[in-house]
Amino acid sequence: MKHFDILVVGGGHAGVEAAAAAGRMGADVALITMRRSDIGVMSCNPAIGGLGKGHLVREIDALGGIMAEAGDRGAIQYRLLNRRKGPAVQGPRTQADRKQFQAATSTLLDATPGVTLIEGEVVDLSVGDGDARVVLADDSEIRGRAIVLTTGTFLNGVVHIGDVSYPAGRADSPASQRLASLIRDHDLSVGRLKTGTPPRLDGRTIRWDELEKQPGDESPTYLSFRTSNTHLRQVPCGITHTNSKTHDIIRANLDRSAMYGGHIESVGPRYCPSIEDKVVRFGDKDSHQIFLEPEGLDDPTVYPNGISTSLPEDVQLDYVRSIFGLEQVEVLRPGYAIEYDYVDPRALTRGLMVRNLPGLFLAGQINGTTGYEEAGAQGLMAGLNAVRHVRHEDHVVLSRSEAYIGVLIDDLVTKGVNEPYRMFTSRAEFRLNLRADNADQRLTDMGRSLGLIGDALAAGWDRKRKLLDAGREALRTNSVSAAEAARITGGKPGPARRSVWELLGQTSLEELAAKHVRMPPDTAPVIELLAAEALYEPYIERQLRDQQALQREEGLRIPADLNYDTMSGLTSELRSKLKAANPETLGQAGRIAGMTPAALSLILARLRRRQAADGLAQSA
The missing domain is CATH 3.50.50.60 (FAD/NAD(P)-binding domain)
Incomplete structure (x- = not known):
């Protein structure tokens, strides 16, 4: 053995x-x-x-x-x-x-x-x-x-x-x-x-010529840092929508759905709801978008993204054929839910x-x-x-x-x-x-230090890192006069020269090019990466300060009467969770499932304003 x-x-x-x-x-x-x-x-x-x-x-x-x-x-x-x-x-x-x-x-x-x-x-x-x-x-x-x-x-x-x-x-x-x-x-x-899937459709029975097309990007953004060109022919997806007839068919058969018929009690992904969920939860909507995604260049199967279901096969065929462009479509495999x-x-x-x-x-x-x-x-x-x-x-x-x-x-x-x-x-x-x-x-x-990266990948990364390091240095050392910087940014002249790095943090590459600002020639292969870095640099520094503040304030008490409904930056999901949990401290709020640091920062800011207002009232 x-x-x-x-x-x-x-x-x-x-x-x-x-x-x-x-x-x-x-x-x-x-x-x-x-x-x-x-x-x-x-x-x-x-x-x-x-x-x-x-x-x-x-x-x-x-x-x-x-x-x-x-x-x-x-x-x-x-x-x-x-x-x-x-x-x-x-x-x-x-x-x-x-x-x-x-x-x-x-x-x-x-x-x-x-x-x-x-x-x-x-x-x-x-x-x-x-x-x-x-x-x-x-x-x-x-x-x-x-x-x-x-x-x-x-x-x-x-x-x-x-x-x-x-x-x-x-x-x-x-x-x-x-x-x-x-x-x-x-x-x-x-x-x-x-979780669940939609029915798979026979693309040969879809009226593609009458549907809206969604093409891909002309200039692809590859998934892998190692990829330099496309491997296969590129194709568009189709777009269509459900309608009132589709929704009527689904409503009339909800008791036959595995989920609404009581066959499933477990929880599914809220961010990828079934078509039954969409019709029930968003009853005021007349239609829902569907993306018709080809499953292969030599495969007629089409994945209709947006209509996952656990309805019976006959109902699936009826509601799919009520959709524009799919009136004569054949279903190759029914959709299903899986527990x-x-x-x-x-x-x-x-x-x-x-x-x-x-x-x-x-x-x-x-x-x-x-x-x-x-x-x-x-x-x-x-x-x-x-x-x-x-x-x-x-x-x-x-x-x-x-x-x-x-x-x-x-x-x-x-x-x-x-x-x-x-x-x-x-x-x-x-x-x-x-x-x-x-x-x-x-x-x-x-990854290299852990043994996950081989020599070839490491060498490619080393070449790119040298370009990035040289590019940052060039952008930070190349500068324009205060008057020229004001012309480029549309602001008032400052007291000193401005580096091109600083200008990138305030003005897009396209705007700089339109105003004839030349980038150092060695930055060309990585200029978009460096522009993003320059843009976010001051915000990242502020974000780190905010995070440190949250860590310091975990014990800050939250008044029982704090009104989360008035916090416009909170999602409805987090509002309901906060009201249900009624956390006593900022640290307890942070441990609520789905809570985000951005949401905690909003709560902290509200608490600080309330403390300031209470202090003013007491001093008066």
Whole structure:
């Protein structure tokens, strides 16, 4: 029997990144999956990246991971989301050819040294005293020194389509029921969550010529720092909308929905509601937008993003055919909801190891998250820390100020989840510095020191770093007169010359070019990165001061009559949570699930104004 260092259970996005990270570090890894064909499968939408998620993908890439490069190899459309907003909240996203993405993932994993793929269903596992063991359904054993468990939606998974339910990890894969029972036996706190998918449509039966088109960006923003050109032909998506007839069909059949018919009691992702949820919760809306996303260049399947459902098949066909452009469409596979077990992530250390079971690491949807990107990020960190565990080294913990990955894991292990967790830029208090465009600047040196980055990637980063360092120096030392600076910025002349770096912090590159301000020639390859850095520099400094103030004021008392409804910067979600929890101190407010540092800063500012007003009243 061969012994391995690390046993990774599950071949989804978390498992792939865990196995690849451990392999890059020189460990001997067994990746155990039910079917080799499951490696790299996009079980839900055919896309990688987006707002918040694109930041995670870039960070995975900066640490040598697979997802970004596979995403670029399979990309059939690129879009930089929030392009009109600041660089801090822009998120790269690709529409993917499912087959090409899956093939690229398998190719990149196969090229990773030290990874052995084993097909089989894990039905038992144990860890302790530096020894780990898994048992497969055929009674064979595989031994190692640590386990990374990445079971996705397979733990006790149940698919629901109307009143029809059956055990499954996803539509065409069996559930892991014996493993689910085993985890419950280990005295871990286990809950149930749900997610869902829309029906898949036959693109050959869609009236594309009459629909609005959504093209990709003419100048692509790649997912990987290593990518320099597109690999596949680029295609547009289509846009259509539900209508009053669609909504009437859904309302008339709500009692036949798995969720509204009482077949599902678990909580789904609030930020990605089913079409039934949309019709019920937003009854005043006459329509909802649908993006028709091709699943491949040689595949007629189309993913209608925006109409996930658990209604019966006949109702799905009726409501889909009520939508403009889809009147004659054929449904290739019905949409469905899936319920599955997850482990309360508060049982984990910040290294993603189960506290009471040293040597067992959890990553992905088993921790209550949703999305390929969140899973991949956890997988990479779990694989990294599993290797460090067997080498008797301290776990690596990324802080909230270093990476979105740090925000993700800190949120999970300190706050837990009450719905599938999804990454948003609003969750990161240091988002001005945690940009997608500078993930390599933040993490690649760390990845190299940990053994995650090979010589070729390190050499490429070294070349880029030299360009950045020289560019900053050139921008800071090149200056214009006070009068010229006033002409450029439209302000009054100051007492001294201004550096081009200072001008970049106040004026866009486009405006500077229009006013004939020349950038130092050596900055050309990295000028956009440097412009973003110059723009945010003073705000980052202020943000750090605000964060320090929050830490100092954790004990500040919150009056019971504080009116959260009058705080315009708070989301309705946080207002309701604050009113329900009625926290007594700022520190207690900060521990409410979903609370953001930005929201805490708003509360602190209100408390300070109230204190000032009370002081004035007393002095009067």
